[in-house]
Amino acid sequence: MSDTPHLKLPLIEASQAQKHVTHNEALMRLDAVCQLAVKDRNRTAPPASPQEGDRHIVAAGATGAWAGRDTLIAHRLDGIWTFLTPEPGWFCWDADPGSFVAWTGSEWVDIETGASLTAEYERLGVNTAPDATNKLAVKSNAVLFAPVAVADGGNGDVRFVVDKEAAGNTASLLFQDAWSGRAEIGLAGDDALRAKVSADGSTWSDAFSADPATGTLTLPNGAALSALNGGALGGLRNLLINGAFGVNQRGFAGGALAAGTYGHDRWKAGAGGADYSVAAGVVTLASGSLVQVIENPDLAGETVTVSVEDPSADIIVDVAGTGATIFAGSGRRGATVTVDGGATGDAAVTLSATSASFRRVQLEVGPLATPFERRPPMLEYMLCARYCITGVPFSSAGYAGSGGQASPSWVCVPAPVPLRTAPAVTIHIDISGNLDDGAADARDIYPLGVTIQAPSLDGGRTYWAGTLDYDAEF
Incomplete structure (x- = not known):
């Protein structure tokens, strides 16, 4: 073997004369490739006035003294150009524009972009240590994802993809307070978009879910809205009457x-x-x-x-x-x-x-x-009165020719509001004269009111007064 396998340094042969020549050549080669830095990598021909020790990466299509030396490292040594062949994985500082490049075995690439590189890391931490669960860990006050512009060969979009293996798994974003969960949004256990919140990290309440097939939004615990289109919510939304239990005409004590x-x-x-x-x-x-x-x-x-x-x-x-x-x-x-x-x-x-x-x-x-x-x-009371109303006053006076006459006592008592149907009527007599109170009854009953009567006890003047209850409830 006359050269080393990687840097191609010449070796001193046994009983070689002028050993210093071979040794010095090896040192010069080491000087050229160790801490490798070149002036540029965009030249196809040597500079007009090179300096001793200058290094360049020869650009494609080289001519002149560099012809046929594309991608090699040109080294100015002892007034002539020598060429070094890079090995895969060599790093080099490119002074113009000022960035690191690496030799992949077929081309020089910018380390910042990673183009054509296939590096794969089992774990990666930025300002913090990753672990078996969090294989990628970042500790930062802000994280930026910026698009590759169309002018730079991209499409101008940024899409953050969170994938899961199957529908029953979870793909979500979890928001925490002091490492205790407070909110989570994503696909949790199925393919419906869901959001849930927690006050303590252990008990969770669903805020909403969106059906993946129809987009229908469901709010399991309802929603609190204070305004609609900048103004008060429309009236008469509540289909229930007396929802606050404020009207109690029957006097129910509980x-x-x-x-x-x-x-x-x-x-x-x-x-x-x-x-x-x-x-x-x-x-x-x-x-x-x-x-x-x-x-x-x-x-x-x-x-x-x-x-x-x-x-x-x-x-x-x-x-x-x-x-x-x-x-x-x-x-x-x-x-x-x-x-x-x-x-x-x-x-x-x-x-x-x-x-x-x-x-x-x-x-x-x-x-x-x-x-x-x-x-x-008053509106709530009137809505209730369609179904039940108590204490409707009445009074009348007449003259009976003999006992047993009802017509002198007849009185029509209109309902304050139209009732749902002809009501059941209860008559409460406060005072009366010459009338059989026990035989008082309703003669005609309609949703708009009732006519009541009571037979006279004897001939002469009759009178009575009291109240009526109308009940038209279901």
Whole structure:
């Protein structure tokens, strides 16, 4: 062997004369390739006035003294050009423009771009140590992903790809506070886009999910909206009447109710009865269920949301036969259901729970739980009066020719608002004269009012006064 295998340094032969010549040549070659740096790599011909020791990478298409030396390292030594053949993996500093290049075995490439390089790293850390789980770890106050511009051969786009092996796996972005999870968005366990949040890193609540086939957005816990298009939300959204339990014409004091019996206006006990009370607007449902029947709401096939405020325990809701759960928590929380397409006519809304407190019940069309609709008290009372109204006053006076006459007592008592249907009438007589109070009854009953009568006891003057209750509830 006359040369070393990599740098091609000449070796001193046994019994060689003038050994210093071979030794010096090897030193000069080492001087040329160790800490390799060239003046440039874009020349196809030697410079006009080269300096001793100058080095260049010969560009493609070389001519003159460099002809046929493309990609080799030209070294000016003792007034002549010598050429060094690079080996794969050699690094070189290119002074013009000022960057490192590497020889791949077929071309010189910029180390910054990595073009044509196939380096693969098992782990990589930037300002922090990677580990078996986090094989790529970056510790930085900001991370920038910039596109390769069209002018530089790119397409101007940046796309961050997070892939998973199968639908049942997870591909997501997890946001943490002091290494404790607070929010996660991505594909978790299926191919629907989901977002969830947590206050402690262990208990998570779903915020939304988007169906991959239809794009339908679902909000499992509802949404709180304070405005729409910069203004107040539209009125009369709440299909329930007396959702705040503020109207109580029957004077229900709280406690047990038999099945089908009404307590607060528009609310009755369900099939198994109910035990509930209301204090300062907070409804406490100790057991059973509360039902409100909505008059012909035309909800068949509609997506609707039932919501309450601050439920202390889970509440099972049912809208015309379709059920869902409002989960316990603070603030307005709701459950969204799609009403069966065959559920026409009147629709019953049922709330069932055990030892649950809540406030302000609302039912609205749509997938969102919006803020509770605060209607004026008089409007709420008038809405209730379509189904039940108490204390409608009446009075009349007449003259009977003999006992047993009813016509002198006749009085028509109009309803303050049109009732849902002809009501059941209860007559409360406060004062009367020459009338058989026990035989008083309603002569004609209509949604707009009723005519009542009572037979006279004897001939002479008759009079009476009192109040009526109209009940047109379901």
